[in-house]
Amino acid sequence: MTLPPYSTWLEIDLEAIRSNVRRLAHLSGRPVMTILKANAYGHGLVEVARAVRQAGVPWIGVARVEEAFLLRQGGIAGDILVMGHAAPQQVSQAAQMGLTLTVYNPELAAAFSGQAEAAGLRLRVHAKFDSGMGRLGLPTEEGVDFVRLLHSLPGLTLEGVFTHLAEADDPVQPSVNWQVERFTALVDALASAGLRPPLVHAANSAGTIYFPHARFDMIRPGIAVYGLQPSADAPLPEGFRPALTWKARLASIKMLPPNHGIGYNYRYRTTREERIGVCPTGYADGLRRKVGVNFVLVGGVKVPVVGGMCMDQCMIQLDGVPRAKLGDEIVLIGRQGAAEISAEDIARVWDTTNYDVVCGLTARVPRLYLNT
Template sequence: MNSNGFSAWLEIDLEVIGQNVRKLQHIGQAEVMAIVKANGYGHGAAEIARASVEAGATWLGVARLEEAIALRRSGLHCHILVLGYTSPDRVTEAINNNICLTIYDQQIGQAYAQQMEHLGGGLRLHIKVDTGMGRLGISPETALEFIENLSRRPNLTIEGIFTHFAHADEPQAPTTGEQLAMFDQLLSGLRRDGIAPRYIHSANSAAILNYPKAHYDLVRPGIALYGFPPSPETTLPNDIRPALTWKTRLTSVSTFPAGHGISYGHMYHTRAEERIGSIAFGYADGYRRVDGNVALVRGKRAPVVGRVCMDQCMLQLDDVPDAAIGDEVVLLGCQGEVCITAEELADR
């Protein structure tokens, strides 16, 4: 990549994304719905989606219809599910773009069905069941009747049914087992009634790793797809790796005498003669003005000293004597063998 035109930039290794997809598919032993909401967790939705599909993902999951339409406009032709609410006014857009919607409410179902009477064809739906997340979903007690009613509507196609866990990243928490049992009971009821949606799904990243019973025939990895662990208790296999590196450059290197104040408020004073570097990166780029920031220069850790400014901050370069203007600096990710993890940065 030619990064010369940038002061601060992200590099995303799409091959790593592909490897992560294949590994998660192997663990899940199921089809993969790559979750690319929120601009692919900040990585770039279209590029992550394309890499995921090339690596074998058959579905993309987003929060909102506009995200799904943007993916279609980027040339992605695979199945796309909107996991959140879609207003009945937008059913035409969903149909025109062949996008599946999530349904969990009788009234919304009726409104969708009414829209479809004018449009013709079949609206593809996945039913969301709230087995304990306390967010979106029909309650398991009323789900059976709800699904029976929906399945009688000629223009609605129930293609999937799913739920979402509240505690899957805490392997010891009993609630995931309880949520699964509730979901399974509902699935048995549906089978008795002869209703068999093509896709049953429940597993986010943590459940893919911690709960094989939750895999069913489609898994929905988000955070693990990008190579980050869902929680401190739920770590990733070594071959699932982060794809993202956050970079900037050294823009100056100065030698200051002992006792020289650095940056606003002179919160740092050089302890001896010190080499101090500036980087073109600050809080406007999303860097927090907190203690303990560190950057990587020439494969070594260099502490950030003094207050973080809007578009610059300063590094103490004593351990990097050969550092020079123009050197690449890593704020998040690896340089050689040395890494700053997202967890480390988030802790700060």
């Protein structure tokens, strides 16, 4: 098997991404806004954007204006919503680039309108409401007055209203239903006042899959697009595929005598003569400095990381794979033969989420795109 010319790399299967997106569109019957913030959850912003556009996705959502600028610089046309906070100084450039920004209070809306007007432009906006998440957003009860204000501001064009669900990944919780009820009351009030904008959206991946009444006019999935489950309580339906595999080359193999310290501060000591390998990945690539919980796959076998995690390397115990040789493929996330380590497996031992695992994969790890 010929490996690519790197010590470590990510393989991103863009067909898996296209197929996951089509599945979400099909199961919801709605247009999709694919969430590509945080470098497309670590998968690579522009390449994933191209793939989802190929799959027919009309909208892309990001958290920051800088992410949207990168998309435009990368040649990504079409509708892009910046869902998080933007500085008023970013408005004129955003308007020039045809981006849509989020407004969630009257002061910010007035500042955005002023900036757009001063530049002789109109800024496209979606209004964000807090139906119970306690994060960005105006209380839904103030929605009709706010939307009226937005219509009166000459620098803004209101295209949509949205909210975000706090507990959709824990489908037994009642909060999603009352969040949706509150938001629906606002949408109905806007419709009665003749103010309902064309796009109403609320559902993240778990909301889309588990709460059909949260789908409104468009769905807003992130994690499921990458083939990763929203949570153990909200698994993906059959057919979704993880897009990302993390690989490396076995950088060294040595027999070390008993009682030999391994790595900084000797957090592991050999108990007998042991075969110790080096995996050229460390915490600066996105691994965690947790001792005794990390594993990788070598020769189709799950082997333990031993000792502390270095910045660029970690040591692995190869007694279970006597045939392993220098340069062999190591899999850190993904499948090798019949064995698998998923982002969810890693999240469990790091006491975090699969979101955190993939978003933590740092920029220096090369991304290779399959099925482009």
